[in-house]
Amino acid sequence: MSIDAREFRDALSCFGTGVTIVTAVDSTGAPVGMTASSFNSVSVEPPLILWSVTKAALSADAFRMASHFAVHVLGAHQVQLSNQFARSGGDKFDGVNYRVNAHGVPLLDDFSVLFQCETWAVYEGGDHWIIVGEVKEFHREKIPSLLFSEGAYASATPLGSTQEEAAELAEVGRDPIENTLIYHLSRANTLLVSEFHRAISAQDLTLPEWRVLTALNAVDGAQDIEALHLRTSLHPNALRDLVYTMQDQGLCHRALRGQKIFARRTEKGAEIVRKLMRVAARYEAEALRGVSQSEAESLRNLLRQVIENTSQ
Ligand SMILES: Cc1cc2nc3c(=O)[nH]c(=O)nc-3n(C[C@H](O)[C@H](O)[C@H](O)COP(=O)(O)O)c2cc1C
Known part of the structure; x- marks a missing residue:
């Protein structure tokens, strides 16, 4: 069966996910960040998570090479921020409040859950890099998370x-x-x-x-x-x-x-x-x-x- 890329993407979008912003620093010390819904849990012992970044992203190499990164699970009120970090290039951090951790990784002030990670493995997965991180620290705010399903943002109503x-x-x-x-x-x-x-x-x-x-x-x-x-x-x-x-x-x-x-x-x-x-x-x-x-x-x-x- 030959797979039509458009129909494949469309079918994949039926799998509703949360929305995250992943941040790191590039080799020059500049902050990088992007919106990613490919985040997932991997292991509890050791605590591992993963996400995947398209090789076409301008920041793909920075993420692939980064020793540390942070995943911010977004709250339902952060659609605008998600869109800001989904635009390729430009200064995504413009107007965004953040501090940096001991590894220089930008930590945004606003999130639903924050995972600070050390890169554990990077695998090649077709046109994406699969990045596995070991969670070193996490922090949870009890606010409803932002969801993404079939191309649209959503919030959960049980x-x-x-x-x-x-x-x-x-x-x-x-x-x-x-x-x-x-x-x-x-x-x-x-x-x-x-x-x-x-x-x-x-x-x-x-x-x-x-x-x-x-x-x-x-x-x-x-x-x-x-x-x-x-x-x-x-x-x-x-x-x-x-x-x-x-x-x-x-x-x-x-x-x-x-x-x-x-x-x-x-x-x-x-x-x-x-x-x-x-x-x-x-x-x-x-x-x-x-x-x-x-x-x-x-x-x-x-x-x-x-x-x-x-x-x-
Ligand atoms: C809801 C949503 C989820 C996304 N998830 C991913 C993802 O998991 N991996 C990815 O590589 N790009 C994902 N993107 C697209 C990137 O955010 C976008 O390509 C990014 O702006 C690339 O930035 P850069 O080219 O400046 O590095 C997503 C976009 C949106 C709106």
């Missing part, structure tokens, strides 16, 4: 129990958390959204494809990767692959103008959006069974108000 389990729990006795707005919003969201996600899969669509389709449907003309990135929050690299795959499926038209990639909706894509919006309306009607029109309108307004209050 999947709620099934409806049956929830009913059983309700009979057993009421948990005080169940009286909070946070509980009700999160449960209603989990139940409604997971049902809608099944409808999306039934159209043979992935969630990122659905997000791109709705973004394309919002305007008549073509949109470039940057515009799609702003509308969908999907990472530009993932979007570049995605519009290719979606073109193959007839879901969008793709065009190259100069260096820029543009995508435009197709009739097939627009039809799928219309179909799924009808499904969404059916789910919504079902979820609002027994609720009057004016109550439903009030609910929407209240939720809008909650969103506005919390996004300030």
Whole structure:
């Protein structure tokens, strides 16, 4: 079987990960850093971790040669920092607070978990270097970590129990958390959204494809990767692959103008959006069974108000 690189990357992106920034110093003493999701645990005794760096990265040699490095597992509030360290070249540390450890390795002030490592082994793995580190010191802040899945940043919301389990729990006795707005919003969201996600899969669509389709449907003309990135929050690299795959499926038209990639909706894509919006309306009607029109309108307004209050 010959492996199509784009489809391979796309399949790999289904494996959700955390996001880290790995730092070290190069041979001239300058700090180097890059965003990496390839971080993983290896061994507890001795304490080993690994990550892999593409040979194409400007800092690849610095990391390969470094005797020490640090891995910062990012918190859910650090998307902007992740993007800053994912841009190749330039001064990634500009405006970032950090100190250096005894080996000159930059330690960022803000993180969810920090692992300070000594390089234990470096292996060649195709177009990447696999770097194994022995953890010498680590520090954990109890804040939610940033996640990355299917080309998009995310934060974890534990999947709620099934409806049956929830009913059983309700009979057993009421948990005080169940009286909070946070509980009700999160449960209603989990139940409604997971049902809608099944409808999306039934159209043979992935969630990122659905997000791109709705973004394309919002305007008549073509949109470039940057515009799609702003509308969908999907990472530009993932979007570049995605519009290719979606073109193959007839879901969008793709065009190259100069260096820029543009995508435009197709009739097939627009039809799928219309179909799924009808499904969404059916789910919504079902979820609002027994609720009057004016109550439903009030609910929407209240939720809008909650969103506005919390996004300030
Ligand atoms: C979420 C995310 C995860 C990434 N993970 C890796 C990774 O594990 N290994 C890698 O080599 N590049 C990864 N990258 C890309 C690098 O961050 C990017 O190539 C980096 O800017 C290279 O910097 P340099 O060329 O200045 O050394 C990732 C990018 C993002 C946005």
